[in-house]
Amino acid sequence: MRLASLVRTFRSLQNITYCRFAHSRKLVLGIETSCDDTGAAVVDENKVILGEGCHSQMQIHLENGGVIPYIAVHFHQENIKSVVESALKNSNINLQDLSAIAVTTKPGLRGSLEVGIEYAMQLARNSQIPLIPVHHMEAHALTACLFNDIPFPFLCLLASGGHCQLTLLKGIDEFYLLGDSQHNSPGEVLDKIARRLKLLNLPECYEMSGGKAIEHMASGGDPTAFSVPLMLVRHRDCNFSFSGFSSFATFTIENEEEKYDIPADGVIPSVRDLCASLLHGYAVHMNHRIHRAFLFCEQKNLIPKDQRALVFSGGVACNTYLRKSLEHSCTTELGAKFYVPPPKLCTDNGVMIAWNGMERLKANIGIVPWTENLIPEPDCPLGIDIRDEVKKASIKLKSPKLEKNLNLSGISE
Numbered sequence: 001m002r003l004a005s006l007v008r009t010f011r012s013l014q015n016i017t018y019c020r021f022a023h024s025r026k027l028v029l030g031i032e033t034s035c036d037d038t039g040a041a042v043v044d045e046n047k048v049i050l051g052e053g054c055h056s057q058m059q060i061h062l063e064n065g066g067v068i069p070y071i072a073v074h075f076h077q078e079n080i081k082s083v084v085e086s087a088l089k090n091s092n093i094n095l096q097d098l099s100a101i102a103v104t105t106k107p108g109l110r111g112s113l114e115v116g117i118e119y120a121m122q123l124a125r126n127s128q129i130p131l132i133p134v135h136h137m138e139a140h141a142l143t144a145c146l147f148n149d150i151p152f153p154f155l156c157l158l159a160s161g162g163h164c165q166l167t168l169l170k171g172i173d174e175f176y177l178l179g180d181s182q183h184n185s186p187g188e189v190l191d192k193i194a195r196r197l198k199l200l201n202l203p204e205c206y207e208m209s210g211g212k213a214i215e216h217m218a219s220g221g222d223p224t225a226f227s228v229p230l231m232l233v234r235h236r237d238c239n240f241s242f243s244g245f246s247s248f249a250t251f252t253i254e255n256e257e258e259k260y261d262i263p264a265d266g267v268i269p270s271v272r273d274l275c276a277s278l279l280h281g282y283a284v285h286m287n288h289r290i291h292r293a294f295l296f297c298e299q300k301n302l303i304p305k306d307q308r309a310l311v312f313s314g315g316v317a318c319n320t321y322l323r324k325s326l327e328h329s330c331t332t333e334l335g336a337k338f339y340v341p342p343p344k345l346c347t348d349n350g351v352m353i354a355w356n357g358m359e360r361l362k363a364n365i366g367i368v369p370w371t372e373n374l375i376p377e378p379d380c381p382l383g384i385d386i387r388d389e390v391k392k393a394s395i396k397l398k399s400p401k402l403e404k405n406l407n408l409s410g411i412s413e
Contacts, residue, residue: 026099027091028361029123030354031084033116034108034136035162036061036072038079039350040087042098043358047146049351051090053083058209065195073111080119087350095127100367102357105133106377113376124370131368132357136348137382139356140313141169143346144339146355153302154309155293155336157286157326158382159316160347161187161211164240165382166293168302169311172359173366175383176302178293178390179238186282186316189242190214193249193278198267214275215319221276226252228281230288237391238289238296245278283325288397290326294334295395308336317346 025044032039036057042050057075061067088095103120105113124131141156153170155178164186166179184192187210194200194210197217205213228248256268268274290310297303310330317323317340330336345351360366368374 026358026361027093027097028132028354028357029084029087029095029098029101030134030350030352030357031080031101031103031116031120032136032139032348032350032353033076033080033112034104035112035348036067036075037348038076038083038116039348039353040080040084041350041354042087042091042093043146043351043354045358045362047355049146049354050093051087052350053086053090054349055079055083059207062200062207062209066191067109069109069111072109073115076112076115080115083350084119084123095123095129098127098129100130100132100357100361102132102134102353102360103374104136104139104353105374106135106380108136108376108378110376110378113378117374117376121370121372121374128370130370131372131374132360132366133368133374134353134356134360135380135382136353137163137165138173138175139352140346141167141175141311142172142356142359143313143341143352144311145359146345146351147341148339150309150311150337150339151307153297153307154311155290155297155303156311156313157290157317158314159186159286159312159322160314161185161191161316163314164242164316166238166240166289167382168293168297170302172363177381177383177385177387178296179240179289179387181240181242183241183243184246186240186242187211189246190278190316192246196250196253197271197274198265199271201265202267211316211319214278215321217272218275218279218321219272221272221274223276223280225270225273226277228277228284230281230284235391236292236394236396237387238293239387240285240289242282242285245281249274249278279319279321283322286322286326287329290329291334292390292395292397294336295397296390296393299393299395300389305335308334310334310336310338312338312340313346315347317341318343 027044029042038055041052101120101124103116140158156167158165162185164181168176191210194213199205199213312326327338330338
């Protein structure tokens, strides 16, 4: 009788233990250090952001005219411990509660990536928690899925200071690259133009990034005041080129400075109109490529016409005018649903890494043991490159245009 009782007790304990683990929440810590922002966050399987920690280096790099890699590494090293501890504390959980630790391993600045990877591996080894290496751009692309139920497949435009990529997502780890920036990225070009316009000399723009300063100054400007040349219209592909915007802006600024006899540290009086016109040109260029991408996907039966959807993500997606323009084009002209993450989560952050890790954890994709040595990959392509197929399709479009009633009033709100 005593043996039978012990067996029943043992089985009861087994059931209690199994139930505890079977019903416990999955929790993932995400760590992001791909460039100049240190971010960490914890999310659960129910799409709840439990807590975050972050440290921005924006003001430091603004004062230096751009991101300087060794300075970025220094501040990552100085802040990563406190950032991760803040994310855990704000989540009200301990390290041992985690199901996995996700960390950006590609692409990015090598030194910056190494800081996040080494810290994540240290935490994983100390607690024997599995690791999930994350592709930075894939994380951006899937951030909107944290707030919306977006069925695969869908298109995603990723635009930031370092990239402008148009990709087709057929699954969590199934990406097809339709278009890429050929020269400079959109954010990089806006930063250069802002410096040439000397916007940081204006008190209202002093603490803003170049892109944000141009967006701010465009408020109330006339987007048709300057005829910005259309970029790559004759190329029947989905690639982007923003270097022409820089050339056009430089030429225009020089003419305006000479016309109004502007001093060396002065700003041209037509600055608002020029900024508005540049954003208008960006919107035309982006919408043109997106339209061709949808037609290509329809032609190749990659996306059902009644399931068209576009996700807009990356730092440039914070721009109010571009968001409104793309949404307007998708919903009124292309018959597509439009999604964009909250502006705070369009820039680099720990939440997007944690969520990508969670999606991979639930799908059992790309999880590695805590004993694994993760390797940074500074230059890493996004998915399978099918840009040549898009070019061969040679899909002709009407001359690109943007609705005239789409104005910039209230853009800085």
